[in-house]
Amino acid sequence: MAAASTAENFLTAHWSEFRVGSERDAIIACQHALLLSEQFTLDGQEAGVLPAGWNSSQELYTMNYRRDGRKYVVKGLAMDDQLLVNVLSSVDNKVYTCSVDTKEHVNPDCLQSYPGVFKQFSRLCSLLQQEIIDKLKEPQSRASTMTSGAHVPPTRAHVTPNPDPLMVGGPRIPHHRGDPLREPNPFSVGEGDRLPFGLGGSGGMLMDPFRQGGMPRLPQGVPPGARFDPFTPFHPPAPRGPQSPGSRQYGPDHDHLPPPGYDDMFM
Template sequence: MASDPLFGWDLTFKTVEKDVKRKSDIIVAFIHWNLIKRGFRNIGIGDERKLSGNEERTELLPTGWNDKENYTMRYIFEDKLYILHGLNTDGNLIVNLMRSEDLAVSNIATNIEETVQETSGSIDKMLPNHKDLMHNIKRDLINSITDSLTSSAQTQTMERDNSRINNNRDNPVRIPPQPRPQAGPENSNLWGAVPPGARFDPFGPPGFAPRPGRRQPPPDSDHLPPPGFNDNMFL
């Protein structure tokens, strides 16, 4: 049997029913319940953007949540602070949810008279289109901001992994240098750079002894013979 998507709403509404003053209160209470279902916890009213670490987290709407025409409440989700703003303007309720850490904002807007028919009774009487409202709250107000947090974390993780891979690639201590191939029968193509039939004298340092079987090169032909030298003296 599928779980009831409205499970917990009746209990939430019973705790604030006596405090309801106007139709927009019903919408804010319904938004609060959706946040609680998702894992948010309320830590009071106001728009203070810093946490002291001693805040009491609760599933209940805080005292004074609807004392003013507009709404401002603080929530914690996954140890991050969120501030809910509800603004009554021209018959509409505009609700923003801001993440204090990076000022990311999500929002929804709804016409109050069209959305709320009654301020008491069953949810079908109060919010005839509650299914659509719940869908919009989940998609536009909650998921759009919490999913951006997940995407950002995944991106940062991928960037750290890529950076670690690049650092390892450039680190000669972690990646040993590859040995150079040695000349041999199996690597005869190492000297493919020499044309066939051409004589190739390997380079070597000054004074490097010739290889066995190689004839000692004659002295430079530009050198003059020493005085008195007669190359016919032994004829």
């Protein structure tokens, strides 16, 4: 891994300047070297040197880095033998975390000389690289791709809008009587008004939804085929003779009338 090799060369040259005093300091120094190898820079510092007092607190480490104008806040939180490394990215406002076991990766008896500090340096670099650094670079590379060049939206085929989202297939236009574009004879438009009783083959303008196969019995004075509402709530005189089971009665029956005492609130 090229980043690990670059970080190792950097630590070899500057280890004595870091003044590492604990296993936690060694993990933060390794993280710092890896960030520098990936073109991250430490705020306010030149040549990648850690600022004075960076390890004054052995419980919480805080450092600010930048890359391509983006800000990254690195924090190290001590938890017994674990060091929890958190990085807040300003690219996507997410926090990336990695837990490192100090006893597993650092030799506490060789803190002053770099070649023997880390037990498995490549393994520690791989852990920090996968859990933090690679994840920091992914959203930044996506943001650079989106901002580079003009964005040309893909062409879309023309789709006729469907006014009814529940309709399957194209819209179905029913046949309307009176449409001069659909009538065989355009001069027949309005025949329903001119001939309300449907004379001459016209449909007429009087409607009776119950007329099926015959004319219903209507009171005197009502035009044939008209829809009729009774004049009074009482039944008209029933015709003489037996009634067929399917005969139609006019007016409301007794079920339409309110029950006795419906307006008495105490019943």
